[in-house]
Amino acid sequence: MNVTDRMIGQLTSGEREAALVICGVTALAGAALGLVGRHDVVAWHGLLILLFAGGFGFLLMTRIGLPEPTGDRGTSYYDDPIKAGITLAMAWAVFGMFMGVWVAAQLAWPDLAFDGGWSTFGRLRPTHTTGVIFGFGGNALIATSFHVVQRTSRARLAGQISPWFVLLGYNLFCLLAVSGYLLGVTQSKEYAEAEWYADLWLVIVWVTYFILYLRTLARRREPHIYVANWYFMAFIVVVAILHIVNNLALPVSWGHAKSYTIWPGVQDAMVQWWYGHNAVAFFLTAGFLGMLYYYLPVRAERPIFSYRLSILSFWGITFFYMWAGSHHLHYTALPHWVQTLGMTFSVMLLVPSWASAGNALLTLNGAWHRVRDDATLRFMMAAAVFYGISTFEGSFLAIRPVNALSHYTDWTVGHVHAGALGWVALITFGSFYTLVPRLWKRERMYSAALVEVHFWLSIAGTLIYVFAMWNSGIIQGLMWRTYTEDGALAYSFVDSLVAMYPYYIARAFGGLLFLIGAIVGCYNMWMTVRAVPEATRRAADEPVAAAVPGE
Amino acid sequence: MIDLDHQAVVAFSKSWGLFYLMGFFLCVVVYAFWPSNRKRFDHAKISILDRDDKPGKSRPWK
Ligand code: HEM
Numbered sequence: 001m002n003v004t005d006r007m008i009g010q011l012t013s014g015e016r017e018a019a020l021v022i023c024g025v026t027a028l029a030g031a032a033l034g035l036v037g038r039h040d041v042v043a044w045h046g047l048l049i050l051l052f053a054g055g056f057g058f059l060l061m062t063r064i065g066l067p068e069p070t071g072d073r074g075t076s077y078y079d080d081p082i083k084a085g086i087t088l089a090m091a092w093a094v095f096g097m098f099m100g101v102w103v104a105a106q107l108a109w110p111d112l113a114f115d116g117g118w119s120t121f122g123r124l125r126p127t128h129t130t131g132v133i134f135g136f137g138g139n140a141l142i143a144t145s146f147h148v149v150q151r152t153s154r155a156r157l158a159g160q161i162s163p164w165f166v167l168l169g170y171n172l173f174c175l176l177a178v179s180g181y182l183l184g185v186t187q188s189k190e191y192a193e194a195e196w197y198a199d200l201w202l203v204i205v206w207v208t209y210f211i212l213y214l215r216t217l218a219r220r221r222e223p224h225i226y227v228a229n230w231y232f233m234a235f236i237v238v239v240a241i242l243h244i245v246n247n248l249a250l251p252v253s254w255g256h257a258k259s260y261t262i263w264p265g266v267q268d269a270m271v272q273w274w275y276g277h278n279a280v281a282f283f284l285t286a287g288f289l290g291m292l293y294y295y296l297p298v299r300a301e302r303p304i305f306s307y308r309l310s311i312l313s314f315w316g317i318t319f320f321y322m323w324a325g326s327h328h329l330h331y332t333a334l335p336h337w338v339q340t341l342g343m344t345f346s347v348m349l350l351v352p353s354w355a356s357a358g359n360a361l362l363t364l365n366g367a368w369h370r371v372r373d374d375a376t377l378r379f380m381m382a383a384a385v386f387y388g389i390s391t392f393e394g395s396f397l398a399i400r401p402v403n404a405l406s407h408y409t410d411w412t413v414g415h416v417h418a419g420a421l422g423w424v425a426l427i428t429f430g431s432f433y434t435l436v437p438r439l440w441k442r443e444r445m446y447s448a449a450l451v452e453v454h455f456w457l458s459i460a461g462t463l464i465y466v467f468a469m470w471n472s473g474i475i476q477g478l479m480w481r482t483y484t485e486d487g488a489l490a491y492s493f494v495d496s497l498v499a500m501y502p503y504y505i506a507r508a509f510g511g512l513l514f515l516i517g518a519i520v521g522c523y524n525m526w527m528t529v530r531a532v533p534e535a536t537r538r539a540a541d542e543p544v545a546a547a548v549p550g551e
Numbered sequence: 552m553i554d555l556d557h558q559a560v561v562a563f564s565k566s567w568g569l570f571y572l573m574g575f576f577l578c579v580v581v582y583a584f585w586p587s588n589r590k591r592f593d594h595a596k597i598s599i600l601d602r603d604d605k606p607g608k609s610r611p612w613k
Contacts, residue, residue: 154606155606155607222607226599227595297600303600307595308583311592315575315576
C-alpha cells in the first residue's frame with residue numbers, strides 16, 4: 001500500500017464522495033474561468049485550477065473502492081495532513097530560497113535574467129517572497145497549528161476532509177500566485193500580489209481553516225486553552241481581516257485577470273501598509289510565536305518560564321501591532337499625526353516583543369548544557385535571539401529621523417532578513433526537527449550531525465546576509481544624503497550602485513549557504529522517514545480516561 | 552446628523568483611543584494576575600509536557 005492509498009483509506013466512502021464533489025466543483029469553476037477568460041492570460045489559471053482539482057479528483061476516483069477505515073478514529077490524532085504540510089513546506093523552502101539566490105545574483109550580475117520577459121527581476125522577486133513567506137512559512141504554520149491544537153487540546157481535528165481542503169486549497173493559491181507573476185499577472189500590492197480570483201479562493205480556504213480550528217478547540221479535553229493556540233488563532237483571524245480589506249477590488253470583467261483596488265490614493269497606501277505590517281505581525285510573528293511557546297518547552301522538557309508574561313505579551317503584541325503600519329509611510333502624504341502614531345506604537349512594541357524573547361530564553365535558563373548538545377534546541381534559542389534583535393531594530397527604524405536614513409536602502413532588507421531567516425526560518429526548522437521524529441514515530445532524526453551542519457550553515461548564511469545589507473544600506477543612505485559645498489549632491493545614483501557591488505555578491509553567497517542548509521534538512525528528514533527504525537511504544541501510550549493529574 | 556469631518560475623527564481617536572487602550576491594558580493585567588486563575592495557568596504550563604500521544608476521552612473538569 002502506498003502513501004496515497006493509506007491516506008485515502010482513512011476516509012469513509014461518504015467522505016471520499018464528498019471530497020470528490022469538492023474537487024469536481026472546483027475543477028468546473030476553473031474550467032468556467034478558463035472559458036470566460038479565453039482571450040486573456042487568466043485562461044492559463046483556469047487551466048491550472050482544472051488540472052489541480054481534476055488531478056486530486058482522479059486520485060480519489062481510482063481509490064473510491066478501498067476498504068472502509070476500521071476502528072474508532074477519535075482515539076488517535078489526525079496526522080496525515082500535518083505530514084503532507086511539512087513536506088510541502090520544505091519543498092517550498094527549497095523553491096523560494098533558490099529564487100531568492102537567483103534574484104540576489106541578478107542584482108550583482110544582471111545578465112542572469114537571460115533576456116527573458118518572465119525572468120526579469122520584477123517578476124522573479126515576488127516568486128521569491130511568495131515562495132518563502134506563503135509557501136514555506138504558510139505551510140509550516142498550517143502544519144504546526146494542526147499539530148499544536150490537537151496535542152494541547154488532546155482532541156482530534158474536527159474534520160476529515162476540511163484539513164485537506166485547507167492545506168491543498170492553500171497550496172493552489174500559492175501556485176496561482178507564483179505562476180501568475182511569471183506570466184505578468186500582479187495587482188502590484190506588496191505581499192498581496194495575487195489577483196482577485198486567487199484572493200477570493202483564499203477567502204474560502206481561510207474561513208474553512210478558521211472554522212476547523214474553532215471546532216477543534218471546542219472539542220478540547222483541557223480546561224484552559226494553551227497560549228500557543230491563542231497566537232495561532234490571532235494569526236488566522238487577523239490574516240482573514242487583513243486579506244479581505246486590503247484586496248477589495250473590482251475586476252475589469254469576469255474573464256480578465258486585471259482588477260482595480262477600491263482604495264484611492266493615500267488611503268490605498270495606508271491600507272496596503274496596515275496590511276503589510278500586520279502581515280509581518282500576524283503571519284510572520286504571531287503564528288511562529290505559537291510554535292515557540294509549544295515546541296521550545298517541549299524540546300527543552302521544561303515549562304515556559306512565565307505563563308502570565310506570555311498572556312500579557314500576547315495582548316500587547318495583538319493591540320500594539322495594529323497601529324504600527326504607518327511607519328512604512330514616513331515623510332509621505334499621510335497626515336503627520338498618523339505617522340507619529342505609527343512611530344509611537346512601534347517603539348512601544350518593543351516591550352511585548354522582548355517579553356516573548358526573554359520568556360523563551362529564561363525558559364532555557366538552567367538547561368544551557370542541552371542547548372549546547374542539541375542543535376534542534378539551539379535552532380529555537382537562536383530564533384529567540386534573532387527575534388529580539390529584529391524587533392529592537394524594527395522599533396529603531398520606525399523612528400522618523402532614523403527612517404530618513406534607512407528607507408529605500410538595503411538596511412530595510414537587512415532588517416527583513418534578520419527577522420525572516422534568523423527568526424521565522426530558524427524557529428520553523430527547530431520545530432520541524434522536533435516534530436518529524438514524533439510524527440513519523442521514529443526514535444530520532446536520521447543524523448544529528450546533519451542537523452548540526454544545517455544549524456551552522458543557517459547561522460553563517462544569516463550573519464553574512466545581514467551584515468552585508470547593514471553595511472550596504474548605511475553606505476547607500478549616507479551617499480544619497482551627502483552634499484558638496486555648493487549644496488549639490490556629491491554622488492550620483494550610479495555611484496552608490498557601484499559601491500553596492502561587493503555587498504550584493506556577499507548577500508548572494510549568504511543566501512546560498514542558507515539554501516544549502518535547507519536542502520541538507522530536506523535530506524535528513526527524508527532519511528529519517530525512510531531509514532530510522534520505528535520508536536518502541538512508550539508505556540503510557542494509552543488514551544486518558546480519568547482525571548488529569550493536577551486537577 | 553453629526554458632522555464627522557477629519558477634525559472630529561482625529562479628536563475622537565486622540566482622546567477615546569487612548570482611554571480604551573489603557574482600559575484594555577488594565578483588564579488584561581487583572582486577568583493575568585487574578586489569584587484564582589493561578590491554578591489554571593500553572594496547570595496549563597505543565598500540561599503540554601510529558602503526555603502520551605493520544606486524544607483524551609473525557610472532560611475532567613466537568
Ligand atoms: C517590533 C517589531 C518590528 C518593528 C517595529 C518593525 C519595523 C519595521 C520598519 C520601520 C521597517 C522599514 C519600513 C521602511 O522604511 O520602508 C520594516 C520593514 C520590514 N520588516 Fe519589520 N519591524 C519589526 C519586526 C519585524 C519582524 C519580526 C519581521 C519578520 C520577518 C519583520 C519583517 C519586515 C519586512 C518584511 C519589512 C519590509 C517591508 C517592505 O517590503 O518594505 N519585521 N519593519
